[in-house]
Amino acid sequence: NAGVTQTPKFRVLKTGQSMTLLCAQDMNHEYMYWYRQDPGMGLRLIHYSVGEGTTAKGEVPDGYNVSRLKKQNFLLGLESAAPSQTSVYFCASSLSTEAFFGQGTRLTVV
């Protein structure tokens, strides 16, 4: 009963490097979301998807790209990491309105 799984759990990047965060869910959910969590800022929506092959911008999409090629996976990409992208990233999925969250990815950009 995995639920929502995020990989990796921790990562340190140098400025300018690229990486992809993977979110996988085994609940056959249509909706998937990527958030970043920063002190005093709560969770801010980066991008989201309402189904396979679809993506949409959230509140803070700049510097990130996403893809939803398969229903169960939602990838978040950083093409050229910046220190301002140091954060904890959470993925969530939902069938209707109740969302299930992964354990988070702590990313540090130096």
Added chain:
Amino acid sequence: GDSVTQMEGPVTLSEEACLTINCTYTATGYPSLFWYVQYPGEGLQLLLKATKADDKGSNKGFEATYRKETTSFHLEKGSVQVSDSAVYFCALFDYNTDKLIFGTGTRLQVFP
């Protein structure tokens, strides 16, 4: 656009004290409203929800009522425990945009 505003924390209480965490929202249409809880080092978990005006969500002694006239969804508990110490997030789901929007979170610290 949609937004959720929560009272700033931390909220510090003694065990068995009453808790209220305020939450107000701005949204188009009639969103569903939620409270999520985050324990240290973990992701968020749904605590309770309400899908229409005047609905009351409840779970584990917590409750919140969807007040359309004041656009509020305040979280309450009559007697908190040390194990309730966590960060609480108010959230809304906007059916027009499919966005799930969160507030900034309120840290609750309960001391014995």
